[in-house]
Amino acid sequence: MSWNAPQKVIFPRWVDPLVKLAGAGAVLGGAYVAMLVAYGASPKTLDVGYAPEQPVPYSHTLHVGQLGLDCRYCHTSVERGPHANVPPTATCMNCHTKVLTESPQLAPVRESAQTGKPIPWVRVHDLPDYVYFDHSAHVTRGIGCVSCHGRVDTMDIVQQVATLSMAWCIDCHRHPERHLRPPEEATNMTWAPPGGGSVEAREAFGRQFRLDHKINPPTDCSTCHR
Amino acid sequence: MPPWVKPLGVTVAFLAMIPFAVIARARVTASPDPRIHIIRDMDNQAYFKAQSSNPLFADGRAMRPPVPGTVARGEDELDDHRYRGTTPDGATYVDAFPEGLTVDAALLERGRGRYQVFCAPCHGVAGYGDGPVHHQALAAINRGRPGMEWVTPTSLHAENVRGFQVGRIFHVITNGVRNMAPYGAQVPVDDRWAIAAYVKALQASQRTED
Known part of the structure; x- marks a missing residue:
């Protein structure tokens, strides 16, 4: 029975310092991968900035920013129910039976009004299906639209500005005073407390409002996961 | 150490920066592409949310949508006064508020808020038919935009409109009139009455006796 002795491998001398470096490389490489995943997979990277193309190029800059339409003119259910509705085509046609009746961009709206088939608007803000969220509970207790949706009045194409992550929800449930305002100002995109728009002034107003109106947002699991 | 180790290390360190630069750019730019959820958990479950397809x-x-003719319990809307602003025979508009609705400061304040949301865009904050939508429509006509069939909104202080009963104001909000679209679907019944009350107050506020 013949047996082949393994060939002797002789490393060159310059390999010696590299062996020591390899240990450091493994540690550094691991940290690198961890940082890359944490940075790249964070909701700030993956969720913020989502701005889907819509079937009709509806501009909030024009309708809200310039015409001054209140959010609730279209999103009528926001104060009464969990879901802030996308308006029915009939709401568009309140004006567009008289305004820009030949616009090619509005053709899907006219078609929807004639046929009764809904316009396939693309949802921008979508919470995971295991999360319960109620718009009316927030809007009627002093959380403004702008806190979560950003300056929609300057958006030609609506985009997501908040992560809508659980850490983000809980941060506000623990410190709501930064976002509180009188409920009648909920849809005001540029509201600031009497002392100005600084963080200190907002917190000062919010602390007092919180006391006066007993705003104590729960942080139990079952608040949102029910 | 051979001469190529150092340049190799520098190159690797440089290349390692690229993914971070790409991610940093992705964080500040908007994108129409669907969101990427690496761990899907139960983000999307097999049920339908409101207004989904x-x-x-x-x-x-x-x-x-409910089958045509469906009447929800407690929503038969048989009360002509409350739901249509007319007498039971439908012949004339009522000039009183429906039972159970107290006209007080709170109702007027509610009406003011709702008026500013739903009416002021065309009728103007003070009711003279000069709201921002009207101005924008005039500007579009001046620029020669096609498809402008705009009609000047009615001033709520016109002689005939001043004489409207509250029931008629309610009826117009609910069902629309001429060029004005119906707002019954957008504004709940009690809010429509609140707006009617506020319009009456607005009319009184703009009227000076000779």
């Missing part, structure tokens, strides 16, 4: 139905709606 369902290809099983011809119109694509997951939310099914």
